[in-house]
Amino acid sequence: MQLEKTALPEVLMIRPKVFGDDRGFFLERWNREAWREAGLELDFVQLNHSSSVRGTVRGLHFQEPRAQGKLVFALKGTLLDIAVDVRRGSPTFGRHVAVELDAAERNQLWIPPGFAHGFATLSDETEIIYAVTGSVYAPDCDRAIRWDDPAIGIDWPVREPILSAKDRAAPLLKDAPALPGYPA
Numbered sequence: 001m002q003l004e005k006t007a008l009p010e011v012l013m014i015r016p017k018v019f020g021d022d023r024g025f026f027l028e029r030w031n032r033e034a035w036r037e038a039g040l041e042l043d044f045v046q047l048n049h050s051s052s053v054r055g056t057v058r059g060l061h062f063q064e065p066r067a068q069g070k071l072v073f074a075l076k077g078t079l080l081d082i083a084v085d086v087r088r089g090s091p092t093f094g095r096h097v098a099v100e101l102d103a104a105e106r107n108q109l110w111i112p113p114g115f116a117h118g119f120a121t122l123s124d125e126t127e128i129i130y131a132v133t134g135s136v137y138a139p140d141c142d143r144a145i146r147w148d149d150p151a152i153g154i155d156w157p158v159r160e161p162i163l164s165a166k167d168r169a170a171p172l173l174k175d176a177p178a179l180p181g182y183p184a
């Protein structure tokens, strides 16, 4: 397993070691002890699976309070996965990373609590799995900010995406009523 820092150092790209043989392949998506030794201690509370057609954008989402961390990978197809630092007072507040996650490449992204998450699908049918730390789904704490907020400036691969009603109505980051704080 390889852990790589991205442009936002708390957001990590993880490349599991893949064991291939005549039957197919095997890999560990997560190993509590090995990851702890590598400096990433995670305690999952929920496992999510969604499928989206090409040209979909979901996001940008986070929970506040009851923040969640997310370990994301593609089960089918390819997506552009996005993490945005939404912690007020953080030196990287409002900055984002965008990485391609691909089912064939089997790479995965760790997005810690305090970051908004979103993605655009790049294949006809894209399935993602993400394991969640921190809190289970808490609808009262569910927050969204605008996918195309110019202050964040994500270079999305789609101009007129398929969006949920919630995501179409989401506020800009500057108008978001509840954002997490950055621990001093």
Ligand SMILES: Cc1cn([C@H]2C[C@H](O)[C@@H](COP(=O)(O)OP(=O)(O)O[C@H]3O[C@@H](C)C(=O)[C@@H](O)[C@H]3O)O2)c(=O)[nH]c1=O
Residues within 6 Å of the ligand: 048, 050, 058, 059, 060, 061, 062, 070, 117, 118, 119, 137, 164, 166
């Ligand atoms: C997120 C979530 C949704 N739901 C339900 C609520 C709703 O009826 C239906 C669809 O919910 P949403 O429209 O919020 O689904 P979606 O837009 O896919 O929301 C997800 O987006 C990605 C980017 C994330 O990072 C996730 O944390 C989550 O916010 O599923 C749950 O039961 N549990 C959950 O954990």
